[in-house]
Amino acid sequence: MSVTSEDLERGFAWLEAHLGDDPGLTAEHATSLRQFFAHRGGGAVDTLATRRHLEWFLLERFSATRGGTPIETLVHDGVEADEDAPQEALAALLGSLASVFEVTGTVPDEGVWVRDLAGGGEYALEEPEASHALVVGDLLVGRVFQVAPGLHRISGSAGLFRDERLLSAVRSDLEAARSSRRGTLRLSQADLERMFWPDAEEPAVPAQTLEESLARARVVLRAGGLDDAACQAVFDELRGNSGQAFELLPGGGDALGEVLERLAMESDVDLAAARVVLLAVWTGFARAAGVAAPADPLQPTRRSAPLDAQAAMAAFDRGRAEGRDLEQLFRELERDLGLEDDEEGDEEALAPDFPGVVEAMVEEYLWELGCSQGAEAAEAQAGLRAFGAFGASIGVFENLTRRDLLLFGSIWLPEYGELADEGAALALVDALEGFCAWCSENHDVDLKREFDAELSELRTALPRLVAARPWFAASAGPESGSLWFVRDVDGARATLVDAAGDEHRVSCEPRLLAQLRADDWLRADVDGDGRLTVYCAYPPQSARLRPTAEA
Numbered sequence: 001m002s003v004t005s006e007d008l009e010r011g012f013a014w015l016e017a018h019l020g021d022d023p024g025l026t027a028e029h030a031t032s033l034r035q036f037f038a039h040r041g042g043g044a045v046d047t048l049a050t051r052r053h054l055e056w057f058l059l060e061r062f063s064a065t066r067g068g069t070p071i072e073t074l075v076h077d078g079v080e081a082d083e084d085a086p087q088e089a090l091a092a093l094l095g096s097l098a099s100v101f102e103v104t105g106t107v108p109d110e111g112v113w114v115r116d117l118a119g120g121g122e123y124a125l126e127e128p129e130a131s132h133a134l135v136v137g138d139l140l141v142g143r144v145f146q147v148a149p150g151l152h153r154i155s156g157s158a159g160l161f162r163d164e165r166l167l168s169a170v171r172s173d174l175e176a177a178r179s180s181r182r183g184t185l186r187l188s189q190a191d192l193e194r195m196f197w198p199d200a201e202e203p204a205v206p207a208q209t210l211e212e213s214l215a216r217a218r219v220v221l222r223a224g225g226l227d228d229a230a231c232q233a234v235f236d237e238l239r240g241n242s243g244q245a246f247e248l249l250p251g252g253g254d255a256l257g258e259v260l261e262r263l264a265m266e267s268d269v270d271l272a273a274a275r276v277v278l279l280a281v282w283t284g285f286a287r288a289a290g291v292a293a294p295a296d297p298l299q300p301t302r303r304s305a306p307l308d309a310q311a312a313m314a315a316f317d318r319g320r321a322e323g324r325d326l327e328q329l330f331r332e333l334e335r336d337l338g339l340e341d342d343e344e345g346d347e348e349a350l351a352p353d354f355p356g357v358v359e360a361m362v363e364e365y366l367w368e369l370g371c372s373q374g375a376e377a378a379e380a381q382a383g384l385r386a387f388g389a390f391g392a393s394i395g396v397f398e399n400l401t402r403r404d405l406l407l408f409g410s411i412w413l414p415e416y417g418e419l420a421d422e423g424a425a426l427a428l429v430d431a432l433e434g435f436c437a438w439c440s441e442n443h444d445v446d447l448k449r450e451f452d453a454e455l456s457e458l459r460t461a462l463p464r465l466v467a468a469r470p471w472f473a474a475s476a477g478p479e480s481g482s483l484w485f486v487r488d489v490d491g492a493r494a495t496l497v498d499a500a501g502d503e504h505r506v507s508c509e510p511r512l513l514a515q516l517r518a519d520d521w522l523r524a525d526v527d528g529d530g531r532l533t534v535y536c537a538y539p540p541q542s543a544r545l546r547p548t549a550e551a
Contacts, residue, residue: 002126002148003092005156011089014082015058018074025063025070027371031364032057036190038360040198049197051157055143056189059096092153095146098189100170101154103138106131114140117174118185123152130154138162139170141196143189159196210284217277223411223542224269227499228482234259238282256282270403358391358400365438381431383424386413398445405432405451409458410542414465422463429459454541461517461539468515468537471508475523475535485543486520489513496526508532519543 019025036053037045045053058070066073075090101114101123111127112134123144127134134140142158161167178185214235221231241255256278263269362384370378390408391400409432419425433455436447475481487495487503494513496504506526507513512534516522519540525533 002151003088003145003153004147005153007086007089008092008145008147008153010086011093012054012058014086014090015071015074015093016054018077019058019070022066022074025066025074028063028070029057031367032061034360034363034367036193038357048157049193051155052142052189052193052197055096055155055157056098056193059093059143060098060189092145092147096143098143098192099187100174100192101140101144102167102171103134103136103140105136106134108132114144117171118178118187120178124150125154126151127154134160135162137164137167139167141192161196210281210288213277213280213284217274217281219411219415220273220277221263221267221269222483223407224263224267224274226267226269230267234263234278235281238278239285241282270407273407357397359385359388361397361439361443362388362435365435368438369434380427381434383419383428384431384435386416386418386428387432387435390416397443400445400447402447402451402454405436405447406454406541406544409454409462410539410544413462414536414538419462419466422467425463425466426459429455429462457541458539461520461541464515464517465520465537465539468512468534471512471534472537473533473535481523481525481533481535484522484524484526486516486518486522488518489516494532496522496524496532504530506530506532508534 019029033053036056037049058074060069062068063070063073071090071094075094097116097119099116099118102117103112104115104122105113107113108131109128111125111131114123114125115121116123125144126147139161140154140158141161143155144152145155147153174185217235218231221234226234237259238255256275259278260271260275263274264271366378366381366384369381387408390412391404409429413419413425413428419428432451433448436451436455439445440448483499484504485497487497489495492510492513493505493507494516496506498504504526507530516537517540521538521540521542522532522534523536523538525535527533
């Protein structure tokens with residue numbers, strides 16, 4: 001006799017009870033909510049989503065405090081001592097798998113056959129009731145449990161999707177991803193949550209205006225060495241092609257793709273960052289021209305349905321009847337499945353690209369800091385949330401690099417950081433140092449080693465330049481002024497180098513000049529009398545992101 005749905009529920013109840021008895025796992029469970037639902041931007045979750053999180057936490061997520069998945073450690077510690085432990089149900093939970101399954105056949109009153117589109121296996125599901133509602137071609141997204149040799153059950157919190165084009169897109173992408181890898185293609189339950197259950201009501205990142213998109217794009221392009229004229233040429237090309245039909249993956253064989261290809265060959269621009277900011281610019285131009293824009297990668301739409309088959313079918317049909325944009329859904333899915341490799345030996349896992357992960361990690365760090373050192377310590381480092389805002393476009397936390405940290409500290413903060421004073425700047429550098437150390441110690445992302453030198457230098461330079469801001473001129477954004485390199489500061493005058501490499505002796509407000517040092521960078525104007533007007537100042541470390549001016 002196979003394990004029933006009621007048996008599986010008893011297994012989960014047993015695990016939850018033992019989880020509550022372990023303070024370390026309890027703390028991890030609370031923290032992991034932010035990680036699992038980072039893409040929802042703080043939006044509410046329903047009971048099915050809560051169960052999916054519990055499944056992932058217990059059955060899949062590695063526990064740093066216990067050295068294994070929670071189910072492995074809880075079963076090892078508690079089964080032998082508990083005569084009432086539901087051992088068969090726990091064994092079924094241990095043998096579970098999360099993936100995307102295509103229904104390939106139905107047997108009325110018994111169940112259905114499904115194919116794992118990621119791993120390629122075939123599974124028989126014992127689902128008498130669902131066998132009457134499911135049809136060939138349906139997609140089931142979630143976890144299956146082995147309840148008998150060769151027989152499985154689907155989780156009651158899984159999702160059901162019925163659309164031929166969606167099936168075709170998922171099948172095609174997963175086949176391509178699987179064929180390009182040596183090992184088995186695996187999708188975690190956290191991957192699936194971000195792909196199929198993004199939150200529409202409360203997006204993680206607010207929509208940008210065209211002006212904001214242009215300003216952010218200028219920062220990225222200038223960091224890669226482009227001057228004002230080159231930046232404007234990029235924008236003009238995208239504006240001129242704003243009526244172009246958008247492909248499934250904007251940035252491929254289209255105007256944006258051509259721009260990115262040229263930037264790759266002719267500049268030092270960070271292409272990953274450029275794709276995000278330039279797609280926002282192109283989208284803004286398209287909207288201004290009244291053209292249907294591509295799906296904003298920072299604004300996903302809700303596309304979920306519970307497994308309760310009849311209710312799921314009705315919900316899906318309602319969505320289509322309401323005119324929900326299926327093309328946008330497909331574009332989002334293509335984006336979500338543009339996965340990065342995460343190799344470990346011969347087995348390879350995939351991490352989905354989802355905005356909000358940096359913000360989630362920042363919140364987890366501040367939460368743990370508050371638990372270990374108190375609320376005041378966490379509040380003192382709350383300025384670190386600016387790093388979460390900066391990293392909104394970074395979709396894979398393991399891809400966070402020294403370059404991202406340097407861009408944040410030396411260019412983004414001077415432009416957008418809204419640091420109140422020198423003390424706030426110093427506190428943020430201290431918080432960033434603590435966060436990097438925490439990531440290195442707890443998440444195998446060695447940001448401390450990557451960024452130690454820059455942090456030490458920023459600790460001196462950033463507060464100094466923040467102190468100079470009272471003497472900056474009002475600025476309309478990064479488009480105001482040109483980029484200048486400070487060669488020398490001598491008494492009441494400074495020597496600057498322009499983009500062509502020519503030196504200029506300039507004068508300015510003495511209190512401002514007192515804060516400048518050789519090797520600083522300025523966004524400024526110089527008039528015909530050699531008078532300097534400064535809009536923004538960047539520490540010397542920013543030179544590592546742009547070509548150094550030569551005399």
